[in-house]
Amino acid sequence: MGASLSIDYVTHRFSPSAEPTLKDIDARIEPGQMTALIGRSGCGKSTLLHMLAGLLIPSEGCVRVNGHQISSPSAKWNMMFQKASLYPWMTVQENAALGLLFAGHSKREATRQVDALLDMVGLHDKKKENVQSLSGGQQQRVALARSLATNPEVLLLDEPFSALDAFTRSALQEEVPAICRERGITMVIVTHDIDEAITMADRVLVMSQNPGRIVSELPVKLPWPRRHMDVGFQTLRDELMQQFKGTDTGLSGRDAQSSQPADSKAESAA
Ligand SMILES: Nc1ncnc2c1ncn2[C@@H]1O[C@H](COP(=O)(O)OP(=O)(O)OP(=O)(O)O)[C@@H](O)[C@H]1O
Numbered sequence: 449m450g451a452s453l454s455i456d457y458v459t460h461r462f463s464p465s466a467e468p469t470l471k472d473i474d475a476r477i478e479p480g481q482m483t484a485l486i487g488r489s490g491c492g493k494s495t496l497l498h499m500l501a502g503l504l505i506p507s508e509g510c511v512r513v514n515g516h517q518i519s520s521p522s523a524k525w526n527m528m529f530q531k532a533s534l535y536p537w538m539t540v541q542e543n544a545a546l547g548l549l550f551a552g553h554s555k556r557e558a559t560r561q562v563d564a565l566l567d568m569v570g571l572h573d574k575k576k577e578n579v580q581s582l583s584g585g586q587q588q589r590v591a592l593a594r595s596l597a598t599n600p601e602v603l604l605l606d607e608p609f610s611a612l613d614a615f616t617r618s619a620l621q622e623e624v625p626a627i628c629r630e631r632g633i634t635m636v637i638v639t640h641d642i643d644e645a646i647t648m649a650d651r652v653l654v655m656s657q658n659p660g661r662i663v664s665e666l667p668v669k670l671p672w673p674r675r676h677m678d679v680g681f682q683t684l685r686d687e688l689m690q691q692f693k694g695t696d697t698g699l700s701g702r703d704a705q706s707s708q709p710a711d712s713k714a715e716s717a718a
Contacts, residue, residue, distance in 0.1 A: 450634035451514045451524070451601035453477040453500060458509035459659075460495060469495055470506070471659035479601075482625055482635040484645035484652045486688070492660025493638040494606055500636060501527040501604050513602065523547055525602035530610055532591040534579045540566065541575045544593040551598060558597075565593040568627070585616030592620075596627065603628060605637040609644070621647045622673045629672070642688050646681055647674045654691050664691045 453476070460470040470492045477483050485493045498504040499511050502518040502525065510517045513525060521527075526547075534543045541559060544566060548558035566575050569589040579587055588608060595603060605624070609617040625648045628635045639645055645652045646668055656663045666688060670680050 449601065450479040450481070450628075450632045452479050452512075453602065453634060453636070454512040454515070455496070455500075456509050456512065458496070458499065458506040458511065460492075460499070460504075460506045460508070468507075468659040471661050473509070473660070473662055475653065475662055477634060477636065479634055480629075480632045481651060482628055482649045483637070484649035485636065485638045485655060486640065486642065486645050486652060487655030487660070488657050489640065491655045491657035493655060496655075496660070497527070497604050497606050497636065497638050500602070501525055503527070523551055523598040524600055525604060526595040526598065526600040527604040527606065528588075528591055528595050528608045530607045532579075532584075532587040534587055534590055536578070536580050538579065539576055540571055540579055540582065540590050543579055543590050544597060547594055547598040562593060562597050565596055566590075569593050569623070583616075585612045585620070588612060588616075588620065592624065596631075599631075600633060602634045602636070605635065607639055608637070610640075617644075624648065625672070642685055643676060645688070646670070646684050647676070652688060654688070666691065 455473050455475045458470055458473040459468050461468050473496065485496065487493055495504065499506055502511075502521040505519060512518065518525075535546075541562060544562040545555070545558035548561060549555065553561070563575065566572060569592055571586060571589055571593070574582060574586065579590060582590065609620050612620070621644055625635065627633070635648075637645070637648055650668050652666045652668060653662050654664045654666070655661065666684065668684060670678065670684070674681060
C-alpha cells in the first residue's frame with residue numbers, strides 16, 4: 449500500500465544568506481497517487497524530490513510520510529535517478545538484491561524475490577550477467593527491480609528515462625505506472641517533458657523558478673495506458689503549455705519540441 453506525502457510550507461536556502469531555492473511549497477499527495485513535477489531546469493524539482501526521499505532537510509517547513517516527519521532516507525521511499533548507479537563488478541541478480549540484503553534478508557530469499565521482479569521487468573535471461581554487459585535501458589530496469597524489491601510505499605523518479613532511446617523510454621513510461629498502480633505505490637516523477645508527465649501521472653504540478661514554487665496543478669483523468677494521439681492527451685498538452693506560458697516557467701524551444709508525441713519521436717529515432 450502506498451504512503452501519503454505531505455509537503456508542509458517548505459522553504460529552502462542552500463546557505464543562510466542565499467535567496468531561497470524553494471519558497472512556501474505546500475502540497476499533499478494521496479496514497480497510490482502518481483504525481484509529475486514539471487518546471488524549467490534549475491527551478492528546484494530535484495531539490496524537492498531529495499527532500500521527499502529524506503536526503504535533504506528543508507530550511508523551513510517539513511515533509512511527512514504517512515503523517516510522520518522524515519529526517520533520513522528509508523527503503524520504504526526509494527529513489528531512482530537518471531543514471532542507474534549499479535555496482536559494475538556484480539551481476540544483475542546481485543545488484544537487484546542489494547536492498548533486500550541490506551534489510552537483513554538471506555541471500556537465498558533475496559534471490560528468490562528479485563528473480564520474480566527481474567522476470568517482470570523483462571530481464572529473465574540476463575540475471576547471471578554482469579551489469580556492464582547490459583544496455584542503458586536494461587541497466588535502468590535493474591535499478592527499477594532493485595527499487596521495487598524492498599516493497600516501497602513511495603517511488604521517487606528523477607528524470608529516470610531521459611538518457612534512454614525513444615523506444616525504451618516509451619516502454620518504461622507505460623510499464624512503471626502500471627506496476628505502481630498494481631502495487632498501490634505512491635509515485636512522484638520529476639521531468640522536463642510534458643508528454644512524459646501526462647503519460648505517467650494522474651496529476652501534474654507545475655513549478656516556477658527563482659524561487660521555486662508550485663504555481664499550478666492539473667489533474668490527468670485519461671484512461672490507461674495513455675495514448676499520445678488521443679484528443680484528450682493533446683488537449684492536456686496544450687493546457688499545460690498554456691500554463692507554462694502564463695508563468696515564468698516557460699519551456700525552452702527545445703523542451704517544447706521534445707514534448708511532441710513519443711510515437712513521432714520513436715519514428716524519427718528509427
Ligand atoms: N547542493 C547545492 N548547493 C547549492 N546550490 C544548489 C545545490 N543543489 C542545487 N542547487 C541549486 O538549486 C537550484 C535548483 O536545483 P535543482 O537541481 O533542484 O533544479 P532542477 O529543477 O531539478 O533542475 P534540472 O531540471 O536541471 O535537473 C539550482 O540553481 C541549483 O544550482
